[in-house]
Amino acid sequence: QGEDYEEYYTTIDLIYHRLDLVPRRDATNLCRYFRQIATFDAATLFLSSLAFESPFTFLHNNRMSSPQSQLHTVESIMAYLKDTTGLLANPGLRPQIRQEVNALYNAMQHLKKRHQDARGSLKNYIIRRYIASINGVLQVFPGCLLDSNYEPSQRLWYRKALQHPGKIITTEPYLDAGGSGYIITIAHTILEGKSNAVHSIERDQSIAVVALDLPYAFFYKMVLDSTPLCQLHNIKCLLFENEGYLIAHPSMLEPKSSIKNQRRPHEHLTHKESYLANDILNHKNLVRKLACANYQNRTLQRYYVFNTSLSEILTNVVHGERTKYAIALLKGSNIFAAVLNSTCDGGAFCPCSTIDRQCLNCKRMDQADCECPCECPMPLMQPLEEEGETSNKQHLSYLNITYQF
Structure with missing residues (x-):
C-alpha cells in the first residue's frame, strides 16, 4: 500500500499554471489556444491567494519577484504537493490545500477523459472544463495560464452555483478573458462526501464547483x-x-x-x-x-x-x-x-x-x-x-x- 501511495503522488500529471515560466527547451508541448498559452497534455493547477497562509505575501511576490524567483516558488509548491517523504517544507500553503489538490485531481482526470473522448457530441463546442474548491484550488483542462490576481470564488459562475446548490446553473453571456469570444458557463456544486452516501442539499456543505464553458450561440x-x-x-x-x-x-x-x-x-x-x-x-x-x-x-x-x-x-x-x-x-x-x-x-x-x-x-x-x-x-x-x-x-x-x- 505504501508503494502505491508513493507511485500515485509521483505520477500526478499536473502542471502549475505558470506556463510562461517553462524553460524553452521544455516548451515543445505548449501551444496557443485562442489567446492563451496552453497545453493539451495535462491540466493546470492554479492556487489563488485564499490557498496561502499569507495571501498578501503571495500576491506581493507575484507582482514584485523576478521570473527566476517566481520559478523557484512554483517548483517548491509542486515539489511539496507531490512529496511522499514528508521531508519537504510547506511553502506557505494552508494545511488542507495538499489534500484538496489531490481530491480535485481525481475529479479532473474524469473531466479530462470526457474532454478527450472523440465520440462526445459536445467535443467541438466545449472550450474548457474546470473545477474549483472553496479554499482557492482551481484545476483547468486544457491547461492554461491565468492571471495571478484571478479569484475563482469571486467569479459569477462560482457564486451562482453556491447560491443554487444541487442545481445546474448557467451564467449570462460574458466576454472570455481567454480570447474565445462571448461564452456561457455551466456550473454545478459538489457536496462533501458522506460515508453512507446519503446527501441532503439543505444540510450538506458545498466544497467545490465544477464547470465548463460553451460558445455564446451554442x-x-x-x-x-x-x-x-x-x-x-x-x-x-x-x-x-x-x-x-x-x-x-x-x-x-x-x-x-x-x-x-x-x-x-x-x-x-x-x-x-x-x-x-x-x-x-x-x-x-x-x-x-x-x-x-x-x-x-x-x-x-x-x-x-x-x-x-x-x-x-x-x-x-x-x-x-x-x-x-x-x-x-x-x-x-x-x-x-x-x-x-x-x-x-x-x-x-x-x-x-x-x-x-x-x-x-x-x-x-x-x-x-x-x-x-x-x-x-x-x-x-x-x-x-x-x-x-x-x-x-x-x-x-x-x-x-x-x-x-
Missing part, C-alpha cells in the same frame, strides 16, 4: 436541433437564466450590424422581447423586480429575479393579445424556456437607455413597470439637522427601495 443551436417547432415561421424559442439574461435567442445567430442586431455584451429579456417582459411582470410568483446598493460606485442597481422553484407552465395574463407565449422552468436548473407565437407583436415597450446603464426614471420603481436592468446614482445623505423633514423622507424612501419586495 444553446440556440441546441434548441433548433432538438425542437422542430422552433424552426417554424413566427415561432420564437428562447432560454434565459434566473435574472432574465438571454442564453438562447434567434438574434444570436444573426450577423452583427449597426442597425438591426446591435449586440450588447449580454442581452436581457427586456431588450429583445418587450411584450413578453411586460406581461410576465403580472405573474407575481414568477418574477420580482429588486434593487440593491453598490457602495463601490455609489449606485442603486435595479435587476430582476425569477423564481427557480416554479412548478407550472405560465401563459398570457392579459388575454386577447396578438402575441401568445408559454414559459416554464427547466427542472433542476436556473434556466427558463419560453415559446412565443409572434404572428404580430403586441408593440409593448420597455424603457432602456441606449447610451449607458442609467435608469430613465430614478424617482419611480414599481413592480409592474417594465424597464431594462439599470442603475441610479445614490443620493448623498446629509445630517438630519441640516435638512428639512420632507427632504429627509424623500431620501429615505428612495434608499429603502431595496426592501420593497
Whole structure:
C-alpha cells in the first residue's frame, strides 16, 4: 500500500499554471489556444491567494519577484504537493490545500477523459472544463495560464452555483478573458462526501464547483436541433437564466450590424422581447423586480429575479393579445424556456437607455413597470439637522427601495 501511495503522488500529471515560466527547451508541448498559452497534455493547477497562509505575501511576490524567483516558488509548491517523504517544507500553503489538490485531481482526470473522448457530441463546442474548491484550488483542462490576481470564488459562475446548490446553473453571456469570444458557463456544486452516501442539499456543505464553458450561440443551436417547432415561421424559442439574461435567442445567430442586431455584451429579456417582459411582470410568483446598493460606485442597481422553484407552465395574463407565449422552468436548473407565437407583436415597450446603464426614471420603481436592468446614482445623505423633514423622507424612501419586495 505504501508503494502505491508513493507511485500515485509521483505520477500526478499536473502542471502549475505558470506556463510562461517553462524553460524553452521544455516548451515543445505548449501551444496557443485562442489567446492563451496552453497545453493539451495535462491540466493546470492554479492556487489563488485564499490557498496561502499569507495571501498578501503571495500576491506581493507575484507582482514584485523576478521570473527566476517566481520559478523557484512554483517548483517548491509542486515539489511539496507531490512529496511522499514528508521531508519537504510547506511553502506557505494552508494545511488542507495538499489534500484538496489531490481530491480535485481525481475529479479532473474524469473531466479530462470526457474532454478527450472523440465520440462526445459536445467535443467541438466545449472550450474548457474546470473545477474549483472553496479554499482557492482551481484545476483547468486544457491547461492554461491565468492571471495571478484571478479569484475563482469571486467569479459569477462560482457564486451562482453556491447560491443554487444541487442545481445546474448557467451564467449570462460574458466576454472570455481567454480570447474565445462571448461564452456561457455551466456550473454545478459538489457536496462533501458522506460515508453512507446519503446527501441532503439543505444540510450538506458545498466544497467545490465544477464547470465548463460553451460558445455564446451554442444553446440556440441546441434548441433548433432538438425542437422542430422552433424552426417554424413566427415561432420564437428562447432560454434565459434566473435574472432574465438571454442564453438562447434567434438574434444570436444573426450577423452583427449597426442597425438591426446591435449586440450588447449580454442581452436581457427586456431588450429583445418587450411584450413578453411586460406581461410576465403580472405573474407575481414568477418574477420580482429588486434593487440593491453598490457602495463601490455609489449606485442603486435595479435587476430582476425569477423564481427557480416554479412548478407550472405560465401563459398570457392579459388575454386577447396578438402575441401568445408559454414559459416554464427547466427542472433542476436556473434556466427558463419560453415559446412565443409572434404572428404580430403586441408593440409593448420597455424603457432602456441606449447610451449607458442609467435608469430613465430614478424617482419611480414599481413592480409592474417594465424597464431594462439599470442603475441610479445614490443620493448623498446629509445630517438630519441640516435638512428639512420632507427632504429627509424623500431620501429615505428612495434608499429603502431595496426592501420593497
